[in-house]
Amino acid sequence: MNRLDEIDLELLRALSEDATQSARALGREFGLSQPATWRRIKRLQDQGVLVGRRLDLNKEKLGFGVTVFLGVKLATKGRVSLEDFERAVTAIPEVQRVEHVLGLYDYRLRVTARDIADFERVLRRRIMTLPGVGNVEANVMLSEERRPGPL
The missing domain is CATH 3.30.70.920 (Lrp/AsnC effector binding domain/regulation of amino acid metabolism (RAM) domain)
Structure with a gap:
């Protein structure tokens, strides 16, 4: 496994807060092009560091209190x-x-x-x-x- 650099860690932090962010938006935030950001995300997925994306539902609003x-x-x-x-x-x-x-x-x-x-x-x-x-x-x-x- 390749070592994670600071940008990888920042990408993971940003995606853990909002996994719906696009590679373009993340790239702008970290000074990367959209393709470079996408390659990093893909590499993190291939290495098993980034495992899926999760959707959080508001259980109370769905009737589960x-x-x-x-x-x-x-x-x-x-x-x-x-x-x-x-x-x-x-x-x-x-x-x-x-x-x-x-x-x-x-x-x-x-x-x-x-x-x-x-x-x-x-x-x-x-x-x-x-x-x-x-x-x-x-x-x-x-x-x-x-x-x-x-x-």
Whole structure:
């Protein structure tokens, strides 16, 4: 992998703030031509440094007012149960993020629901019926002070 120079890092910072910016606009900002900017972006993609672009939706305006973090401890351990759980949990649309973690729980899930009653429905009918689920701990998000951004 080639080393990243200051312009590469600035491009990554700018794209992490607004991934819709054109190569032309970014080039103007950093004193590069549009083709030179595009080549840098393409190189960063080819190297695996820049992996896709993300669209952030306003969940509240779409009617999803509750976010809950779940700690899930599997009742049974083993490769088969992990794969079965992961396959099943990623099929639930309300589960926005699945993280396999080390610690008290085996997985950390980010679940988005319309309200608490909707979350309870998802928990009872979908998550608690997943293969291998043992203990579950829920933490309701009150506010989000910092959104994920550049490293």
